[in-house]
Amino acid sequence: MTDQDGPQYQQLLARKVEVVNVGLEGFVKDLRDCGIDVVHVDWKPSAGGDPQMAALLAKLGV
Amino acid sequence: MKLIEDANQQALERILEGEPRLIDIVPARELIPGLRERMILHAGPPISWNRMCGPMRGAVAGAIVFEGWAQDLPTATKLAAGGEIEFHPNHHFGAVGPMTGMTTMSMPLFVVENARFGNRAYCAINEGLGKVMRFGGNDASVLKRLAWLRDVFGPTLGKAIRAAGGIDLKSIVARGLSMGDELHQRNLACSSVFLREIAPWMARTSTDNAVLAECLAFIGQNDQFFLNIAMAMGKAITDPANGIRGSTIVTAMCRNGTDFGIRVSGLGEQWFTAPVEMPEGLYFAGYSEKDANPDMGDSAIVETIGLGGFAMAAAPAVAGFVGAGAPSEAGNFTRSMGEITAAQNPEWTIAAMDFAGVPTGIDIRLVVDSGVVPVINTGIAHREPGIGQVGAGVVKAPLACFQQAIVAIAKDLGVS
CATH class of the missing domain: 3.90.1710.10 (Enterococcus faecalis V583 domain)
Structure with missing residues (x-):
């Protein structure tokens, strides 16, 4: 985000905020505590982030 | 592939x-x-x-x-x-x-x-x-x-x-x-x-x-x-599916109280083992997790064909019995197992899931990719011989078994 983006983002935040949270679920509670609607997407990197296993899986067709 | x-x-x-x-x-x-x-x-x-x-x-x-x-x-x-x-x-x-x-x-x-x-x-x-x-x-x-x-x-x-x-x-x-x-x-x-x-x-x-x-x-x-x-x-159903070269479908899961083991179709008779986990669950009066033995039994063959923990949605009362949450959460187990299986069994359906078939055919690729491991409904034995059952719970299959099998099947297929 740059200074030039500021007004645009401020405008976005001026409206009712709805959040899609991807990955770490810990952020969801904080947002909900602030009264913000959150949809959580349960996502993890392939093979728990193990690049060798992920590469193997890609070759095996996942 | x-x-x-x-x-x-x-x-x-x-x-x-x-x-x-x-x-x-x-x-x-x-x-x-x-x-x-x-x-x-x-x-x-x-x-x-x-x-x-x-x-x-x-x-x-x-x-x-x-x-x-x-x-x-x-x-x-x-x-x-x-x-x-x-x-x-x-x-x-x-x-x-x-x-x-x-x-x-x-x-x-x-x-x-x-x-x-x-x-x-x-x-x-x-x-x-x-x-x-x-x-x-x-x-x-x-x-x-x-x-x-x-x-x-x-x-x-x-x-x-x-x-x-x-x-x-x-x-x-x-x-x-x-x-x-x-x-x-x-x-x-x-x-x-x-x-x-x-x-x-x-x-x-x-x-x-x-x-x-x-x-x-x-x-x-x-x-x-x-x-x-x-x-x-379960054994009679899965045995004919074993030994198909290249198949990443699990044909057996079992545990002996020390190790958890799986077999995978494309890898035939080989076992892939890791230390078995302790079930999480509820204990009978007078017992606690200090009394519990790590999980054991060949009974996970029923999960291998889509039943047990995979069919939890059919048995909401069991979710409470095994300490897996509220009956209304039973469907989450079945949905979760749907992420690591290749099919549904159209002959064994669950009314509470709008008659979806039980999730069938655990694919080791999906397990390792997602990190979601099979869940098994199980009885809990006392760790000392001669006492018997002290509770019931849910145990997770160790991810390491599936990771080992991925490496082995890749090697067998010449993939590196």
């Missing part, structure tokens, strides 16, 4: 096309070539005496006395510890067994035939609740019940099963799922339906009303009676 997709399609077809029928009860020595004196088949992947957990050792000692290879439990334990007993997994002999999974030569076994492929699988008769050998029980009451199963119950029920021309099992499971069973920690409906089907044949074939009444009561008083039949069914 087309080779894998084609192989998995074939494995799934074999699993879904299985036609399991309970056809008999026969002493183990007549069914299993090579099962001889001083040889014990146990649950889970291979294990030696010195790595066996308390309940497994307790059951081994009990089985030795039961077969008459020793006069008492201390002598039996010495025999086993001294290398005088040969140990092998049930799975190596077409059999499965719950918890400790003891199978010895004189024990009567259910015979399930997969009529589609002609193979057979075996499992001992469920002993009921309380002190039982599957939980490591080995006192006189345990051995007396086993002798009754061998001498009275097994022959009586076997005669009825033969007279009935066998019992179709898929339809019983389908009805049980619609009546609140998930076939691992709840078998009340299937046991009842089974009793309804077999009782007339027992009445027709029995010549002694007192024995008949005793046998009917034994089935009727044991909510888990059908589990052992379902386990033999």
Whole structure:
């Protein structure tokens, strides 16, 4: 985000905020505590982030 | 990868096309070539005496006395510890067994035939609740019940099963799922339906009303009676799907109280093992997790065919019993298992999931990719031999088994 983006983002935040949270679920509670609607997407990197296993899986067709 | 997709399609077809029928009860020595004196088949992947957990050792000692290879439990334990007993997994002999999974030569076994492929699988008769050998029980009451199963119950029920021309099992499971069973920690409906089907044949074939009444009561008083039949069914269904080169579908999951093991179709008879985990669940009054033994038994064969923890949505009451959350959350287990399976079984549906089929065909690629591991509904045994069941819970399959299998299948297929 740059200074030039500021007004645009401020405008976005001026409206009712709805959040899609991807990955770490810990952020969801904080947002909900602030009264913000959150949809959580349960996502993890392939093979728990193990690049060798992920590469193997890609070759095996996942 | 087309080779894998084609192989998995074939494995799934074999699993879904299985036609399991309970056809008999026969002493183990007549069914299993090579099962001889001083040889014990146990649950889970291979294990030696010195790595066996308390309940497994307790059951081994009990089985030795039961077969008459020793006069008492201390002598039996010495025999086993001294290398005088040969140990092998049930799975190596077409059999499965719950918890400790003891199978010895004189024990009567259910015979399930997969009529589609002609193979057979075996499992001992469920002993009921309380002190039982599957939980490591080995006192006189345990051995007396086993002798009754061998001498009275097994022959009586076997005669009825033969007279009935066998019992179709898929339809019983389908009805049980619609009546609140998930076939691992709840078998009340299937046991009842089974009793309804077999009782007339027992009445027709029995010549002694007192024995008949005793046998009917034994089935009727044991909510888990059908589990052992379902386990033999699971083995009979998955065995034809094993050994298809390139297939990443799991064909067996089991545990021996020390290790968890899986087999994968494309990797044939190999075991991929990792330390078994402790179940998370609820304990009977007076017991806690300090008393618990790590998970054991071949019973995870029912999860391998989409039942048990995979069918939790069919049995919301079980979610509470095994401490897995509110009944309304039961569907989450089934949905989650849908992420790691390749198909649904259209013959075994769950009303609460809008009649979706149970998630079937665990794909090791999906497990390792997602990090979601199979969940297994299980009983919890006391860690000391001879005490028995102390609770029920859910255990997760160790991810390491699936990671090892991925590396092995990649190597087999020349992928690096």
